[in-house]
Amino acid sequence: MSSNSIKLLAGNSHPELAEKISRRLGVPLSKVGVYHYSNKETSVTIGESIRDEDVYIVQTGTGEQEINDFLMELLIMVHACRSASARKITAVIPNFPYARQDKKDKSRATITAKLVAKMLETAGCDHVITMDLHASQIQGFFHIPVDNLYAEPNILDYIRKNIGVENTMLVAPDAGSAKRTSTLSDKLNLNFALIHKERQKANEISRMVLVGDVTGKSCIIVDDMADTCGTLVKATDTLIANGAKEVIAIVTHGIFSGSAREKLKSGKFTKIVTTNTVPVNLDLDIYDQIDISAMLAEAIRRLHNGESVSYLFNHVVV
Numbered sequence: 001m002s003s004n005s006i007k008l009l010a011g012n013s014h015p016e017l018a019e020k021i022s023r024r025l026g027v028p029l030s031k032v033g034v035y036h037y038s039n040k041e042t043s044v045t046i047g048e049s050i051r052d053e054d055v056y057i058v059q060t061g062t063g064e065q066e067i068n069d070f071l072m073e074l075l076i077m078v079h080a081c082r083s084a085s086a087r088k089i090t091a092v093i094p095n096f097p098y099a100r101q102d103k104k105d106k107s108r109a110t111i112t113a114k115l116v117a118k119m120l121e122t123a124g125c126d127h128v129i130t131m132d133l134h135a136s137q138i139q140g141f142f143h144i145p146v147d148n149l150y151a152e153p154n155i156l157d158y159i160r161k162n163i164g165v166e167n168t169m170l171v172a173p174d175a176g177s178a179k180r181t182s183t184l185s186d187k188l189n190l191n192f193a194l195i196h197k198e199r200q201k202a203n204e205i206s207r208m209v210l211v212g213d214v215t216g217k218s219c220i221i222v223d224d225m226a227d228t229c230g231t232l233v234k235a236t237d238t239l240i241a242n243g244a245k246e247v248i249a250i251v252t253h254g255i256f257s258g259s260a261r262e263k264l265k266s267g268k269f270t271k272i273v274t275t276n277t278v279p280v281n282l283d284l285d286i287y288d289q290i291d292i293s294a295m296l297a298e299a300i301r302r303l304h305n306g307e308s309v310s311y312l313f314n315h316v317v318v
Contacts, residue, residue, distance in 0.1 A: 006056065008022055011032075056092055059074040074091060094253075127303065129146075169193060171193045174196075195211070216243060222251075254272075254275075261282065271287075272287050
C-alpha cells in the first residue's frame with residue numbers, strides 16, 4: 001500500500017493509539033492543527049493537501065469533561081476534510097460516544113446515539129469503524145456503512161494465553177452482557193453464570209442475585225464497558241460471597257470516570273484487563289491491557305483495499 005494513497009489523521013482524544021495504528025499501517029500521521037480559543041471554541045486546520053484522498057480520522061469517545069470537546073473536534077475535522085475535497089472520509093471511533101443512550105427508556109428522553117450518528121453524516125462522514133458497540137442497533141441509526149469490530153478474538157486469545165480455562169467460569173454481570181458471555185463460554189467450552197441486578201435509579205444498583213454455582217472457581221467477568229464501576233465491584237463482592245476463588249474483570253472500554261479508580265483499588269479483583277480503545281490511566285499492579293491497534297489498522301487497510309472486514313470478527317491480527 002503506497003503511503004500517498006491514504007491519509008491518516010488523529011484527534012487529541014487518544015494520540016498513543018493513533019501512533020500505533022500509524023506504525024502498523026506504515027502511514028505517517030498527517031499534519032492537523034487543533035486550536036482552542038479562550039472561549040473554548042475549537043478550530044481545526046488540515047496542514048497538507050488531502051484532495052481526492054481517502055482520509056481516516058482516529059478519534060475515540062472518552063474523558064469525563066472532554067468527551068463533548070472530542071466529539072466536536074471530530075465533527076469539525078470531518079467537515080474540514082469535506083471542505084478540502086477529500087474523496088472519502090472514514091471516522092475510526094473505537095469507543096462510540098453516547099452509545100448508552102441508544103433507546104427511549106423513559107418519557108421525553110432522547111435517543112442521543114442517533115443524534116451523534118446524524119451529526120457525523122451531516123458533517124460529511126462516509127464510513128464509520130467502531131468497536132463493541134453498546135447496542136448493535138446503533139448501526140441502524142446511520143445511512144452510511146458502519147463496521148462494528150469485536151474485541152472478542154483478542155479477549156479469547158488473552159484468556160487462553162494468560163489465564164487458562166482450567167477451573168474457570170465466565171460471569172455476565174448483567175442481562176445485557178449475557179449474550180456476549182455465552183458466546184465466549186461456548187468458544188472456550190466453559191460454563192457461565194449470570195448476575196441479575198436490580199436498579200433503583202441510573203448508575204445505582206440496589207441488589208444483585210447470582211444464578212449459577214461459582215464455588216472454588218476462578219471467575220472472569222466480561223463486559224463491554226466499565227464507567228463508574230459500581231456494577232463490577234458489586235458483582236465481584238457477590239461472587240466472592242458465593243465462594244469464588246478469585247475474580248478477574250475483562251472489559252473492552254475502560255472509561256473509569258468519577259470515583260471508579262478508588263472503587264477498583266478497594267475491590268477484591270485478582271486482575272483488571274481492558275483494551276486500549278480509550279486511554280486508561282490506572283495505577284494498579286493488577287491492571288493489564290490488550291492492544292487492539294493491529295485490528296483497527298487491519299480494518300483500515302482492508303477497507304481501503306476493498307477487502308472483506310468480516311475476517312476480523314473471528315481472527316486475531318498479529
